[in-house]
Amino acid sequence: MSRVGEVIPERSFIINRALLKAYADASGDQNPIHQSEDFAKSVGLPDVICHGMLTMALAGKFLTDFVGGSRNVTSFSSRFVKPVVVPADTEVALLISGVVGSDLGDGRYQIDLTAMCNGVKVLGMAKAVASLNS
Amino acid sequence: MLNPESVGRTFPGVDEVRVTQEEITEFARVIGESSFDVAPPTFAIRLTLSQSQAILSDPSVGLDWSRVVHGDQKFELHRPIVAGDIFRCASTIENYKVAAGNEIVTIRTDVLSGDELVVETWSTLVVRA
Numbered sequence: 001m002s003r004v005g006e007v008i009p010e011r012s013f014i015i016n017r018a019l020l021k022a023y024a025d026a027s028g029d030q031n032p033i034h035q036s037e038d039f040a041k042s043v044g045l046p047d048v049i050c051h052g053m054l055t056m057a058l059a060g061k062f063l064t065d066f067v068g069g070s071r072n073v074t075s076f077s078s079r080f081v082k083p084v085v086v087p088a089d090t091e092v093a094l095l096i097s098g099v100v101g102s103d104l105g106d107g108r109y110q111i112d113l114t115a116m117c118n119g120v121k122v123l124g125m126a127k128a129v130a131s132l133n134s
Numbered sequence: 135m136l137n138p139e140s141v142g143r144t145f146p147g148v149d150e151v152r153v154t155q156e157e158i159t160e161f162a163r164v165i166g167e168s169s170f171d172v173a174p175p176t177f178a179i180r181l182t183l184s185q186s187q188a189i190l191s192d193p194s195v196g197l198d199w200s201r202v203v204h205g206d207q208k209f210e211l212h213r214p215i216v217a218g219d220i221f222r223c224a225s226t227i228e229n230y231k232v233a234a235g236n237e238i239v240t241i242r243t244d245v246l247s248g249d250e251l252v253v254e255t256w257s258t259l260v261v262r263a
Contacts, residue, residue, distance in 0.1 A: 026161040052204040077208035
């Protein structure tokens with residue numbers, strides 16, 4: 001039975017400065033726009049911003065929970081359309097939801113993801129190809 | 135500005151990197167993943183982004199990395215990355231354009247284990263005007 005149209009319920013992921021530091025260490029991306037308010041402002045940003053790749057990685061966690069693990073994902077892509085601003089001593093909620101899009105055959109489906117922060121869409125065209133157990 | 139002659143150029147990536155269980159576990163934990171047998175789908179960025187930075191900010195290519203923001207990202211995963219994998223990353227500058235004063239460059243990196251293509255990544259980076 002096709003699973004096209006199945007909605008993946010929204011979940012909230014909390015982003016704060018400590019998470020940005022932990023992601024910087026885990027990913028090796030130590031760009032100071034993700035850690036230093038002074039530096040971020042010096043290059044014209046409103047404040048420290050979240051790594052686009054951290055937002056995408058959290059969307060990936062949402063995805064792999066739904067599809068039954070990282071091994072089932074064969075393609076994953078996203079645009080970074082709006083920065084997620086992370087002020088000091090603040091917890092920012094990233095809301096991720098999804099829907100099963102087209103049936104690609106052999107149990108593989110396109111999954112379309114939505115990521116919102118403070119009412120603004122932060123990822124664009126976020127989508128993956130994954131195998132789903134029918 | 136990026137040297138236009140570098141578009142289409144491939145950088146074979148001579149250094150081999152070995153993926154450790156500690157790296158996979160740390161990356162997974164940060165995003166709340168409690169299964170550590172294979173790497174999360176975006177883990178390859180740990181291997182490819184620093185190489186892209188090194189290539190694009192080399193004086194012969196000339197990108198100003200200090201003004202770079204990430205425009206988009208794509209992964210094609212031919213199999214999961216696991217601890218013990220030894221990779222070489224080969225990067226190609228696939229596309230370059232200037233729009234509204236912003237430089238937009240797409241770099242593809244092939245993550246290779248010997249001759250096996252394990253992951254392909256495409257990173258579009260925007261140098262803000």
